[in-house]
Amino acid sequence: MDPSIFLPYSPPNGLPQESKLATYMNRSTSTPTRALGQTLAKLGLEDSPTFTKKILIGDFVPMNYFGPPSVMPESPENSPPNTMMIPPSTPQVHQENVGGTTYFYSSDSMNSSAGLNASAGQTSSFAMGGDECLAGGVPSPYATQMYQPTPPPMHLTAKPGLAASFYMPDTIRAEVYQRNEDVFLTTDLRQYPDLPEAVEMYAELTPLESAAPHALATSFRATHRRSAEHYALRRLHNHSGAVSKRLEVWKKIDHPNVVKLHEIFSTKAFNDHSLVLVYDYHPGSVSVQQKYLGGGGGAAGGDTYDPFSNDPDAPRPYTHQKNAMLRAVAHGALLPEAELWSLLVQLTAALRAIHHAGLACRSLEASKVVVSGCRVRVAWAGAADASPAPHSDIGQAQQEDLRALGRLALSLCVRSPTCDLPAAMERVARTYSADLKNLILYLLSTSPARRSVTDLMPMIGARFYTQVEALQRRADVIETQLAREADNGRLLRILLKLGAVNERPELNMDASWSETGDRYMLKLFRDYLFHSVTADGRPWLDQAHLAHCLNQLDAGSPNLVELMSRDEQSVLVVSYAELKHCLDAAFEELMLAAPPS
Numbered sequence: 156m157d158p159s160i161f162l163p164y165s166p167p168n169g170l171p172q173e174s175k176l177a178t179y180m181n182r183s184t185s186t187p188t189r190a191l192g193q194t195l196a197k198l199g200l201e202d203s204p205t206f207t208k209k210i211l212i213g214d215f216v217p218m219n220y221f222g223p224p225s226v227m228p229e230s231p232e233n234s235p236p237n238t239m240m241i242p243p244s245t246p247q248v249h250q251e252n253v254g255g256t257t258y259f260y261s262s263d264s265m266n267s268s269a270g271l272n273a274s275a276g277q278t279s280s281f282a283m284g285g286d287e288c289l290a291g292g293v294p295s296p297y298a299t300q301m302y303q304p305t306p307p308p309m310h311l312t313a314k315p316g317l318a319a320s321f322y323m324p325d326t327i328r329a330e331v332y333q334r335n336e337d338v339f340l341t342t343d344l345r346q347y348p349d350l351p352e353a354v355e356m357y358a359e360l361t362p363l364e365s366a367a368p369h370a371l372a373t374s375f376r377a378t379h380r381r382s383a384e385h386y387a388l389r390r391l392h393n394h395s396g397a398v399s400k401r402l403e404v405w406k407k408i409d410h411p412n413v414v415k416l417h418e419i420f421s422t423k424a425f426n427d428h429s430l431v432l433v434y435d436y437h438p439g440s441v442s443v444q445q446k447y448l449g450g451g452g453g454a455a456g457g458d459t460y461d462p463f464s465n466d467p468d469a470p471r472p473y474t475h476q477k478n479a480m481l482r483a484v485a486h487g488a489l490l491p492e493a494e495l496w497s498l499l500v501q502l503t504a505a506l507r508a509i510h511h512a513g514l515a516c517r518s519l520e521a522s523k524v525v526v527s528g529c530r531v532r533v534a535w536a537g538a539a540d541a542s543p544a545p546h547s548d549i550g551q552a553q554q555e556d557l558r559a560l561g562r563l564a565l566s567l568c569v570r571s572p573t574c575d576l577p578a579a580m581e582r583v584a585r586t587y588s589a590d591l592k593n594l595i596l597y598l599l600s601t602s603p604a605r606r607s608v609t610d611l612m613p614m615i616g617a618r619f620y621t622q623v624e625a626l627q628r629r630a631d632v633i634e635t636q637l638a639r640e641a642d643n644g645r646l647l648r649i650l651l652k653l654g655a656v657n658e659r660p661e662l663n664m665d666a667s668w669s670e671t672g673d674r675y676m677l678k679l680f681r682d683y684l685f686h687s688v689t690a691d692g693r694p695w696l697d698q699a700h701l702a703h704c705l706n707q708l709d710a711g712s713p714n715l716v717e718l719m720s721r722d723e724q725s726v727l728v729v730s731y732a733e734l735k736h737c738l739d740a741a742f743e744e745l746m747l748a749a750p751p752s
């Protein structure tokens with residue numbers, strides 16, 4: 156921020172020279188004290204016992220955190236914090252002693268409309284969005300993009316309310332944490348003594364599956380040595396000979412339902428001639444096989460019957476009535492139809508992209524489709540194409556992809572990796588809609604007529620809109636949470652700055668650095684934020700108040716705040732704009748002294 160935007164400060168007369176405030180005022184040449192609202196008269200600090208080292212908030216307990224409509228800066232970065240309020244003359248600082256406490260304020264500010272936001276309890280808005288951001292009828296572009304509304308006052312003990320107002324819903328958080336956790340999970344690498352430390356630019360190889368003897372391919376999570384990004388590596392063992400040119404086309408496929416292929420290289424790091432395909436790593440992914448057809452809950456988890464078992468004692472599907480089917484859905488044995496459509500819509504979208512690129516998937520099976528959250532992706536895309544296959548007809552392979560999708564859909568319907576076709580179709584007919592049955596029949600068709608993935612669209616029909624709607628709703632929820640978290644990140648950055656400045660034992664051999672100049676003001680502000688107490692001396696913890704004050708600081712609001720010295724002898728009335736300037740200046744000083752990163 157340009158320091159010239161601040162008016163020069165003329166030292167007041169008669170400050171108690173021994174006070175820290177005087178030190179501050181004498182040293183600071185850039186930060187004027189100004190603007191005290193009418194509400195000063197309401198201050199109820201006279202009764203403060205002088206012997207206690209605490210900052211009373213009594214009257215400061217906010218009835219409403221939003222101050223009166225006030226002039227907002229055009230932008231915190233490039234505009235003066237309150238040019239519209241500051242008269243062009245040098246402000247005169249006055250002091251007044253009330254009950255042993257000295258207040259400092261400027262004469263010009265006596266007529267200021269800016270109130271002591273926290274103490275006044277006024278009901279108008281220090282607006283946080285929309286039209287409320289208008290200041291004196293002038294819309295502030297910065298104000299309109301400021302923050303989520305400050306939540307109503309809530310105390311740190313009120314957990315349920317806090318969770319709703321400040322933190323993201325548990326479901327989203329659990330999903331995020333699960334993904335974060337995934338990349339920290341490590342396998343006991345002693346089980347893999349032959350694993351190289353690094354392969355080309357990839358290190359920290361962690362097998363994604365247990366090692367199978369004589370496997371033709373293995374998969375790893377790895378970390379890029381330069382970017383530290385995680386990638387999924389597919390190693391094709393003993394791959395000698397040419398690499399298909401199709402892999403270059405696969406690299407160009409960038410689709411949300413296809414795991415992206417980035418790089419292909421051969422290596423001898425595994426003591427053979429391996430070909431390694433490098434893909435995006437999607438933490439928390441499990442294969443459709445694992446999620447729906449393998450271990451875990453549901454029919455495939457072993458707690459339900461195999462409807463197509465040859466065992467004559469096994470329950471036959473046709474003996475079950477419709478309500479038994481519905482019960483099975485309710486207990487997770489059968490997949491709800493909506494979930495099936497979601498999987499199918501996403502997989503047809505993937506096939507559409509692959510086929511339009513003139514490629515074929517060739518490996519659309521349950522173990523090669525991965526799910527993370529609601530997203531379904533074709534994994535190891537192109538790996539089946541790694542070796543050139545001169546005799547393969549791509550059109551034929553695409554027809555086979557559609558049949559593979561039909562088989563996968565059928566397996567999901569009956570929750571079994573293998574099934575007898577007529578019996579499975581009968582079950583689909585009894586359990587699911589005719590549309591789903593017809594789609595599967597179409598996909599499984601062996602008719603010589605060439606079918607295209609785009610033919611599937613009319614069969615999916617309105618279900619496509621349901622999927623779009625569901626995705627949009629999810630996006631809405633996530634965007635709302637993102638907005639909150641963006642605010643939290645912003646507040647964290649201010650706190651980090653404050654933390655770096657406050658109580659710093661020394662800077663550039665100056666042991667009093669954090670106690671003098673601009674930093675003294677920041678120390679008092681920190682006390683006001685975190686160490687306020689109630690009238691009877693108990694800690695006053697109100698997260699909404701903290702968030703509100705930090706927001707005002709970040710915005711450089713012209714609203715005023717009272718900062719009391721620890722000896723309670725002085726009260727400094729200062730605007731958030733000034734505090735912001737102090738913080739920026741102090742932090743810049745730190746940055747200059749810090750070694751280059």
Ligand SMILES: Nc1ncnc2c1ncn2[C@@H]1O[C@H](COP(=O)(O)OP(=O)(O)OP(=O)(O)O)[C@@H](O)[C@H]1O
Pocket residue numbers: 363364372373374387414434435436437438439440441442445522523525534535
């Ligand atoms: N891009 C990816 N990001 C994250 N995890 C993935 C990715 N691709 C696959 N996985 C996960 O890696 C695990 C192993 O996949 P892989 O295909 O090697 O399994 P597999 O069934 O053992 O197959 P194969 O026997 O052919 O190696 C699966 O749990 C799968 O969910």
